Amino acid sequence: MTTTFLLVRHAAHDNVGCYLAGRTGDVPLGAAGREQAQRLSARLSGQGIRAIYASPRKRTQQTAEAIAAVSDVSEVLTTEALDEVDFGEWSGKTFDVLDEDPHWRRWNAVRSLVRAPGGETMLDVQSRAVGLVAALAQRHGQEKIVLVSHADVIKTVVCHVLGLSADAWPRFDIAPASISVVAMGDWGAKILTLNEYV
Template structure:
């Protein structure tokens, strides 16, 4: 009995467009982000989807609500699916963090599982809460198809755990806004990655 988990990164926000770390900051979708979500909703509209889950942050929440609308589905919000809490780094760009935090910034890119972000989280804390959330979803929806709208860091972690990767390198997995990633679980501890970071539903803006 297979359980399909359709992982969707939220649509674009103004901070995405500006290259800023968002974390727990509750930044809403841009109109472009909403349109991105609508294109994926159209792609998924003909599928039988049994449940919709989302992080409780507005950018993921609204993405999930747009995806659920064609199915008249209810979205369940889980704080455990929030992005990493980047603490004092939220609102800053990669360059600004590197300049202001130097060695600590370097540690984050090499050993994020054990690096404590100022006023934020270690990656291991996010791993623990994401694992609880996905395990609960799998237990509730065995044999069903579930859409989970979340964040880049969260989806990288879920995929990394499923594939047995060293999560100190989770950031090497690219996740675009409103990309679709599909994991098929056999029970709660065996998963096959069927699709990753797919954006064929989005217009080519190159």
């Protein structure tokens, strides 16, 4: 029995790469992101998706709704386990400002050990994300399901499946509106595709 997980990063918001959106406000998709979400939904149309789970952030919800609109799934299920990393005091700051912070630089060097101020470590994130995937594999059996989340959250799942430390996150990319496919069964788990961009 194998469950197939399509790990989807939300499509782009207007300021991707400029500031750390994190859990700040309710950042929606920008115009380019809405186009990405449409291409993504076209790519996933007819794929036999049986369930869609998403982070509570607006950008993930909008991406998930675009996928649901072309599938047989009537409801997007929201789960905190797929939420963005809790960056605490760093949320909403520009990367120029963050790059001046020695704590931020250390966090990026050793994410498995360093906690965001008032937030999480990457091991916290990995624990909740991997726990969700394991629970959903039991619930959904041989179905194909979509999980719409955020780059760092998806990276923690990929690192876990590949047996890599959470500190291996810079070794691969998870682009906006990309799909990474994980198969999980009683035999274990494996990555089928990584960062497939449409």
